[in-house]
Amino acid sequence: MAGDAKTMNLRLHVWRQTSVKDEGRFEEYAAKGVSPGMSFLEMLDVVNEELITTGKQPLAFDHDCREGICGACGVMINGNAHGPQGATTTCQLHMRSFSDGDELWIEPWRARAFPVLRDLMVDRSAFDRIIAAGGYASVRTGSARDANEILIPKQNADSAMDAAACIGCAACVAACPNASAALFTAAKVTHLAELPQGQPERMRRVVRMVDQMDIEGFGHCTNHRECEAACPKQISVAVIAQMNRDYLRAKLIAPADNENAGSGG
Amino acid sequence: MELKSNAPTGPIETRWDRHRFGMKLVNPANKRKYKVIVVGTGLAGASAAATLAELGYNVDAFCYQDSPRRAHSIAAQGGINAAKNYQNDGDSIYRLFYDTVKGGDFRARESNVYRLAQISVQIIDQCVAQGVPFAREYSGLLDNRSFGGSQVSRTFYARGQTGQQLLLGAYQALEKMIDAGGVKMFPRREMLDLIVVDGRARGIVTRNMVDGTMEIHMADAVCLATGGYGNVFYLSTNAKGCNVTASWRAHRRGALFANPCYTQIHPTCIPVHGDYQSKLTLMSESLRNDGRVWVPKNKDDVGKKPGSIPEEDRDYYLERMYPSFGNLAPRDISSRGAKTVCDEGRGVGPGGLGVYLDFADAIKRVGKAKIAERYGNLFEMYEQITAENPYEVPMRIYPAVHYTMGGLWVDYNLQSTIPGLFVLGEANFSDHGANRLGASALMQGLADGYFVIPATIGNYLASEGGGKLYEKRPGVDHAEAIKVRDEVSARLDKLLHSKKPTRTPASFHRELGKLLWDNCGMGRTAKRLEAALARIPALRQEFWDTILVPGTGEELNQTLEHAGRVADFLEFAELLCKDALHREESCGGHFREEHQVEEGPEKGEAQRNDELFQYVAAWEWKGADAPQVLHKEALDFEHVKPSQRSYK
Known part of the structure; x- marks a missing residue:
């Protein structure tokens, strides 16, 4: 945490979908200057701040407590639910689990019983x-x-x-x-x-x-x-x-x- | 306006019983004619909604999360107090009452606190019957642990997830009543205003967060269980969605806001580590049962590896300053201790804002396995966030905003100054005075929801409007309801179309949070509070001029949700500072640097001023252009005589 001086750049492919009725698609974003001490959701926050300031719609995702207990958050990261680290919610996943130059495919939970409401949010x-x-x-x-x-x-x-x-x-x-x-x-x-x-x-x-x-x-x-x-x-x-x-x-x-x-x- | 607490008098042990007997009842056949709105589904809201429905009322329940199971009560780790005296260590209802009044620095109502201590016993029975898996001893009996501010072991716990298990108990009871048809659940709804008709709370305006639809809901009474306002500081241990909007909108409609300056800074949180940081994570206070808090004695040692600093060069400052409570000193006192040693330049970690919480001695004493059993999940969480293993190196902790004792003013019946508007749990101000003891928030939320409101709301419904409020319930097309809804829509529209949309809600939220933490945080002075009060209106103006929200109001729009909450925080922050400035004393979570004990063994401790400030400060909204007006509810202490709080 203290020695997290080195930052990384990542390429994100994020599922975008405006509503239940929309078909949805992947779109590409750059996450720059990511610190390894950031949580995964904080990394998305930074991407979102940039999207908002350029007048674009930020990535919608569910989250609340950000300490791994409310169960609100959760996305598929490169095909793994909650990402690569075991026994960890998405909000508790930290960017030190990734490396500079990594390419991440980020998707909502996929199940017939969970309609996608928007981007990474589903109806559970x-x-x-x-x-x-x-x-x-x-x-x-x-x-x-x-x-x-x-x-x-x-x-x-x-x-x-x-x-x-x-x-x-x-x-x-x-x-x-x-x-x-x-x-x-x-x-x-x-x-x-x-x-x-x-x-x-x-x-x-x-x-x-x-x-x-x-x-x-x-x-x-x-x-x-x-x-x-x-x-x-x-x-x-x-x-x-x-x-x-x-x-x-x-x-x-x-x-x-x-x-x-x-x-x- | 005269504030009538409606608190009973006479022998304190029988006040609640006598009060309950004096209240009117609604007969079972009539209960189904009434509708009650419950906003928020944390411990207070979920338990209230479930119990009211069980009694036969029709309940409409609302939460902003996708499921009522996710309210932030779920994150409470350590435990719940109850005066069961299962340990035979001298506990009693009276002692829990005494500890809570004293812990609150003599700024709470005695009658309320006594009732809370009484009900605590029933709460444990209720939760066990529901199947809450509390920790047990090998005998099969319930286990207890001790907590800050107390010398007995009265805390019941479920590993480090007590809040989760209690909330799931209440949530399951709520789901049972949803299945039975007693509760209609509205998740992903945000309450954006209160509808008052003929002087009574009659409904709410909500926004459906999935598609943006503005909705009107009408009822015979409204219960707010919408939590605290800690997120006004941006960085806090609250969930990201926690906000003051429901309380603030009710305040603007006539509910008085009490003691906003009583904010609790929790001593054991993971220190801040970057500008991008979105929230702070609490490490349960229960860790202080086995962890020892220290910093180096010498400034020169702060950069050294903690293991390399010999015993004699360590300052176990809580044990030194408070020998009888030691590491279990109450939260406000422990937090200020950390601030003091860090201000002296002896803080550890980045920026010097941290102290060690060391388990080496405990591991030596009881073994690693025992420590893992007690705190395993907390240690894992710490390691996930910091990449450091607390079994091997001491944790680093620092205080963070955690809980707010202030809230909407309520009488003994939990009714606000708007008839028919009841306020439960952290959202009200009632039971913790100026400082809350650990493991008491869960107790209060469940006491309010399971046991208090079901009794008092019946009295309101049976007494008001000739016992036939339901006959006069205004429809969703009532002129006042439409007017309020249109005001809300206009406000959202303003957020979506500012003059020069350039700044994000998060950037305003961060700036406001820093302003408050620096000027209205752990130590407050008139000068800094005045500086904050000068800056807030300008920041608010800047917000409305430049707020940038992409998209529309007719879709799922998280930026719009955040903007609305920040707008209300910007108004509320001013009242928070104003209250802190007016209270020329130090008490509990409100520490004014001008008011500390100047000499003697208690030097540097909070100096109350009972002569001038032994009252509840309740503020009345007088319109956006007029200052709020202060009303005072005097506090009497018949049983626990105010004294200098000493934990030495």
């Missing part, structure tokens, strides 16, 4: 609808018992947390050749399945969420494991196995549960 509301289908433990505010009355073994709490760390960025979908949302959906299913609080609605939840995933137009998981490699929070594909197991059980063994469980919610 399908994810919200998957959560709305069952990604919760129904509890009426004010009706909870004392927190320490529910004992949860540390290992279960830890593995629930591992799954709950998902930030909903959708890199998993973008990385998957089938554009499957299995990792995202399974992370929430597993988070709640690991905990006693998640048991009453467990069967109903997994069926509703998986069905919603299909309705939204996501593909099926065929074990490419690209999602795990792209996930900035390193969520393991083991959660998908957990989801499939619960789904099968709900459909084959416990269909009654799936009808009745959680119907009070």
